[in-house]
Amino acid sequence: MASRDERLLAVLQRVAPGTPLREGIDRIIKASKGAIIVIGHAEELDPLISGGFKLSAKFTAQRLSEVAKMDGAIVLDDGLERIMFANVHLVPDPKIPTSETGTRHRTAERVAKQTGKPVISVSESMRIVSLYVDATKHTLEEISSILFRANQALSTLERYRSRLDEVSSSLSALEMEHVVSLRDVVSVLQRGEMVRRIAEEIEANVAELGSDGRLLELQLEELMSGVERQRRLVVADYNPDRRRKVETILAQLDAIEANQLLESWRVASALGFADDNGGLDQSLAPRGYRMLSRIPRLPWTIVERLVDRFGTLARVMEADLVALDEVEGIGEARARSIKEGLARLAESSILERYA
Secondary structure: OOOHHHHHHHHHHHOOOOOHHHHHHHHHHHOOOOEEEEEOOOOOOHHHEEOOEEEEEEOOHHHHHHHHHHOOEEEEOOOOOEEEEEEEEEOOOOOOOOOOOOHHHHHHHHHHHHHOOOEEEEOOOOOOEEEEEOOEEEEEOOHHHHHHHHHHHHHHHHHHHHHHHHHHHHHHHHHHHOOEEHHHHHHHHHHHHHHHHHHHHHHHHHHHHHHHHHHHHHHHHHHOOOHHHHHHHHHHHHOOOOOOOHHHHHHHHHOOOHHHOOOHHHHHHHHOOOOOOOHHHOEEOOOOHHHHOOOOOOOHHHHHHHHHHHOOHHHHHHOOHHHHHOOOOOOHHHHHHHHHHHHHHHHHHHHHHHO
16 A cells, blocks of 8 residues: 555646646636545545536546536546546535635545545635645645755755765775774664655655656656665665564654654664664674675675675675685686675775775
8 A cells, every 4th residue: 555655746746737637727726716626536435425417527627627617526537537526515524633724625634534535625715726635735836936945955965965975985994894883874874864855855846846847856866876775785784683674674764753863773773773782882794785786797696695605794705715606606707706896895995985
């Protein structure tokens, strides 16, 4: 099942500038009208519908603005291909809590919560478009405002990505010198989580901008290249309990409140460490997933076999060609390329740190 954020993002993409639905909403606003638009007809919605007209007419932006003149709610199909009902009165459960004050917005929020269908409320007097997805409310903004905020967030993301690259390079050098502490690992995970969260905000902006956000999307993709893979590999390297899945740990990191993310022990705790074995300065030994995956043309299956066989990166580095050759799928040539690859990584990582 998609998360609430994913569902909101998907709906934002459907009401982005350039889409027929957004064009229809803009027409309603220009005509100084209001509307309640339900996206998706389902059995859960039928008991809430009273009066109005059953149309099942082909959806167009112009038809949407025309049926909005009748003042009642509009129900579209899931694919936004047909207008199913128009001018209907929606009667949701009045016991469902709502923070809204206006009748139209109260109804929209309750219908969204009761049916699970996205609902759009267009305010006639304020000319404001509110989107309700489950228990989440999102107000659509002017394109210029979204662009300004997105560009600011992109600048912030660039700085945080640069910092992530710095601490990641430092961790690589420390791994090669076998002097990694929990504090070093936590620092990488903190920066990675910050970068990911900023990127999520920009993703929502890109979705809301539609075709106007294409340039932002390209910049975002470039800045986020490799970040998620790096987070997963760091967790895989330092997870103290291999019975816990990487996805479980990443979910716990995601659950940390933004204002608590810089509290190192919250991150260490999510990773699976307790403050009873040397604290943040306790020494750790990486399994080697991250560094081994950086060796060119080394399949992931071979990386996993190396970690299973030797246990830590240090033991892989200490292994001679004969010991490496004994691992399934590694011949003499590949054993030599692993040794040479790790040596190059060690040299470049240490030089990068101390240069």
